[in-house]
Amino acid sequence: MNVTNYLTNYGIEQKNGDLFYKSLPSGNYVMYWQSNNDIDVYLCRWLPSSHEDLDDSCIIDKILSFDDSNEDKVTKFKQMLKNER
Numbered sequence: 001m002n003v004t005n006y007l008t009n010y011g012i013e014q015k016n017g018d019l020f021y022k023s024l025p026s027g028n029y030v031m032y033w034q035s036n037n038d039i040d041v042y043l044c045r046w047l048p049s050s051h052e053d054l055d056d057s058c059i060i061d062k063i064l065s066f067d068d069s070n071e072d073k074v075t076k077f078k079q080m081l082k083n084e085r
Helices: 003-009 071-082
Strands: 014-016 019-023 029-034 039-044 059-063
Touching: 003 019, 003 029, 003 039, 039 071, 059 071
Parallel strands: none
Antiparallel strands: 014 019, 019 029, 029 039, 039 059
């Protein structure tokens, strides 16, 4: 499956600047940013206006080069959605 389709299936489809995001019941956000060949996924405290505004004060957790065929990255992604991290 295409990684962006995988993320969209989990509701990460709203767009803010160059970020696609989903707001969580906790008030945090799961979002992704797509560079040339990679998709990075973030769990953040607030919604930045672009990937350039992502920093340690905002980021709770991240998955660099997300791949939906990598079991460890998928498990971590699902934990982010539950906001367990």
